[in-house]
Structures are given as C-alpha cells and as structure tokens.
Amino acid sequence: MDMPTSSRLPLPGPEYRVDGVSYCINPNCRQTQALTEGEICQHCGTPLLVNGKYRLVRSLRAMNPLATTDIFEVESWPDRLPKVIKILRDSDPQAIEHFEREALALQWLDHPGVPKVELGDEFTVEIPATGQCLRCLVMEKIDGENLETWVSQHGPIDQKTAIGWLKQLLEILEIIHDNQFFHRDIKPSNIMRRPNGQLVLIDFGSVRTMTNTYVASVHAREVTTSLSVGYTPQEQLDGQAVPQSDFFALGRTFVYLLTGIHPGEIPYQTANARLLWRDKAPQVSTALKDLIDELMALKPSERPASAAEVYRHLSANQLRLTDARLIVNSRKFKFAATLLLALGLGTLGVYRVASPLMSERYARSGTEALMAGELDEAYQLYQKAQRHNPNDVRIYNNLALVCQEKQDRICAEAMYMKALELNPDNATARYNLGELYEDIGDLERAETQYRLAMLSDERSIAALARNNLAGINILNGHFVSAVSLASEGLALAELDQHKATLYKNRGWAYYLQNNYEQAIADLEASIQLLPQQADAYCLLAQVWEAKEMETNVSDLWHKCLENQSPRENLEVKVWQNQARKSLNIQE
C-alpha cells in the first residue's frame, strides 16, 4: 500500500519514540491495528502522532461501528500527559452540529466539574489514504470511574454521600445553566468521580445553548433531542427541553445511585407517571426522597426553578436534620411579595388584591394581612368573611390569591373555580386563573381563560388579558396577532403600568418581525412609563445589537440586569444571561 504523507499531519521529530501499543485514528483501519512501534500506521499510512501531538493509547469504550464518535485515552507529546480524545467519524450534519456544540461548551465552561479543553485542542485530521476528514476534540482526562461503574462496584450510596454529590452536581449545573447551556444527557455514566471525590460532568454531546432561537423553536417543537431511556424527561422527547429537563435527569440519576437499579426497570404509577422507587432506598430520609421526587416532577414548571434554589435548601442542612417537606418556590411566588411592595397602589399586583368595593370588615383585614405577608392570618380572615357572605365572588378570588402566595396551587385553582361557579363572567378570576395556568406552563388553558377575560367590561382586565395573550402568541411565533392584540390592549389600557407592559410586548413582537424602528419606539415608550422594569431594556439592547449600533448597548444590558421582572419568565432569564455574556460578567 502507498504511504502518502499528509501536509496536515507533521511527522514526529526524531526525539519521538513510540512505546507500547498505539492505535490508528483511521476508523476504517482500526480492526487491523495494534501497533507496537512506528510513526506511521503500517496498514493505511496514517501518522500515529495525531495533529503532531497525540498518540492513541487506549479505547475508553468498546468499539462500536454504529457510534458516531470514538473515544480514546491519548498521551500528549512531548510532555507525555494523559488526555482524552473524542473523534467524530460521522459526516452527518446533525452529528457535526452536536460535536461542535460539545467543543464550544467545553471550551467556554471553566470549572473543575467540567473537563478542560485547551485552546487549539479542537482540530481536524485528514486520513491520507481516503481523504476523509475527522473532527477531533482533546480534553482533560478525568481519573477515576464513572458513577455507573462506581455504584456497580460499591453498591448504592448512603445519605451523606448523596447530599455531597447532589451539591456538587447542582453547583456544576448552575454554572452550565448560567452560561446559557443545558446538558440534556445527565446520567450516571456521564458523571465521573475523581479519586479525591470530586465529581465531573462529561459527555456534552447533547448540549444546547439557550438562545432566543432556541426558545422560539421549543415553542414550535422543532428541537431535536437525544434519548437515554429512564433518564430523559417527556418534554425533551417532545422536543421541548428546558433547563429543568436536566433536573429530571438528575433526579433519575439519584434514583439509580440510591437504589442501584436502572430507573427504566422500576415500575411507575400509571396515573401520574411517578416512579415507585422510594421503598427501594431505605437508607435515606423522607425529605431527601421528597427533594428527588420534586426534581423528577412530570411538568418542568413543577420542578425547582434553578440549581441555586435546591442548593440553598440543601446547604441549610434541612435534609439531614429534619424530615420537613421541602417547598420549592415557583417563579411566580418568589416575586409576588416584591411585586406588591415595589409597585404600589393602582398597579398590576395590588389591583388584583384590593377590590375597591370590598366592604366586609373581615375581608378588609384579610387584605391587610395578605399585604403584610401574614398568610395564615389572611386565610382565616377571608374564610370568616366568606362565611358571612358565601356568595361574594371577590372573597373566593382573594382566598385564591392567598393560596397562591402559600404556594398551594391546587387550593388556588379550586378557589378560582368556586368564584367562577358563582359568576362565570367574573373576569378578574378568569384573568388570575389564566396567569396560574400560564405559570405552570399550561399555555392552552391559560389562553382559554384570557380569551374569556378579554370580553370583560372592565377596561383594565380586558387590556391585561390582551397583553398576556400577546405574550403567548409571541412564544408561539404568531407575531402579527401579537401586535394586533397588544394594539387593542393599548387602546383600552388606562394605567401606566399596564401600558408599559403592552408596549413592551408589542415592541418584542416587532423586534421578532425585524421591524426595528417600531420596536425601538415601543420599547422606549415602555421604559419611559415604567423605568424600573428589566424586560424592555433587555429587548432594546438586542434591537440595537441587531442593528449593529454599539452606542448605549452596554448601558441597556446593565439596566436589563439591574432591574427586576415581576414575572420571572424564561425569556427574561435568557436575556439576562445574554446581558452577562455581553458585559463579560461572571456570576
């Protein structure tokens, strides 16, 4: 066979000596090799020193001709350090995209819990005999075993180890999510344990970046997915992965770590898809099991909002000391108190609480207690008010708000339903119920309630319902209807707060239609009316960036970060991450 030399692959210098077995990188040659010496593969002529620097010494998993990648341990030359190389043998565009995303994520993320990739360690290698180009990624080699192997050797872990590992993994996930990535393939074989006990998350082949396009395509169900049976959540299979999808896989990972049983082999309740694993891990507390079940909630919106949030609960040592049920804040509830304080009378938050005609003494005291955050007190007062006047819709509505503040969504929904039973035309209850559904990610039911609330004679509710419908339309990619709904809302709105959010949504829709001039006008109008809210700044920064106008952009990004958003929506998180990136701020 000819042995062509490649101009891309410098031959090793005279100092280089091959010791031990060296593999050939050519995927079509590997069956035949197991070379003991030489600089060039004797079978196909491919240089054995890959990219002039790495020698393949050990395959890290069984050779599988169907896999898109090969993974080897390599030795770098001349320092002879062990590293790992991932080689893409597939030329399918999707496989290339996955490979490049992995390379990007590993180069971008800088944390001991993620394998390091040095500059220049992503390269291509040409096979001289065939002309085939292989993409390669060299990364830090993590000593130790992956957790699947570890558990198969050491058995299920105890509570103390579980809490320690959970904290480590949450910290890594927080870094990943804060950098706008999500992993999408968390499972025991993709987590390694260094000999010093530190965990490292590997295999970023399914990683995605969280961008506006991503958010849009999630809503359009266009996102391709990867599948690890037993670990991948349903929404990801439906092409709708969100950062919370990583929490589901993390929960399933702990089911394996605590039971030693693959989650795909554990029965589940057919009614709610809950995995029946708890009695298989007698060594851990109910509180820890509750937390793991929260991570695995069926709906992403019922899982924790962020890794930091779970981490805080764990750090408070609650799990070790008590069995108290862990309450995980939803995005809405976390902000409700701030909203009431920040916005004052006549605005969105208070408007929903202070029904002006509320005459009963109990109801008034109930509202005072609610505003003061004394929720149990408020609940009792409203109940008394309700007993005195069982047919007052407003009391049920406010009871629902107390339930919502108490993080009891089932109670809140029941109270709104009661209110609507008494008066199906009560637009306030419809609107609030719509928001409740929107917050748990049930956009369809939210839309139904908003459409009914839109019919209200009360202008402010009719305006707000249009505002939220416009938001749902934007997420569904219907920008034209979003613009017309927001315009109708603007014609009805009376309060600055309401106008500001309508301008913001219309500006957002214009921006996504690439109508930058109208977008700028609306977003500036929104900022003028409500300068203390983040959303419009974040959007305006993006419009200026899209127009490639540098002026003011960093100022706007700062304001996007410094201000609050009363409803902590997914998109605002995305924008604030974009702000951090643009401003080079590490959290």
Ligand SMILES: Nc1ncnc2c1ncn2[C@@H]1O[C@H](COP(=O)(O)OP(=O)(O)O)[C@@H](O)[C@H]1O
């Ligand atoms: N950086 C690394 N250091 C050490 N071992 C690794 C490294 N990356 C992968 N491995 C080993 O190779 C196995 C397969 O790698 P992975 O990236 O998960 O690819 P895949 O799941 O596609 O086979 C891992 O389970 C792990 O044992």
Ligand SMILES: [Mg+2]
């Ligand atoms: Mg893997």
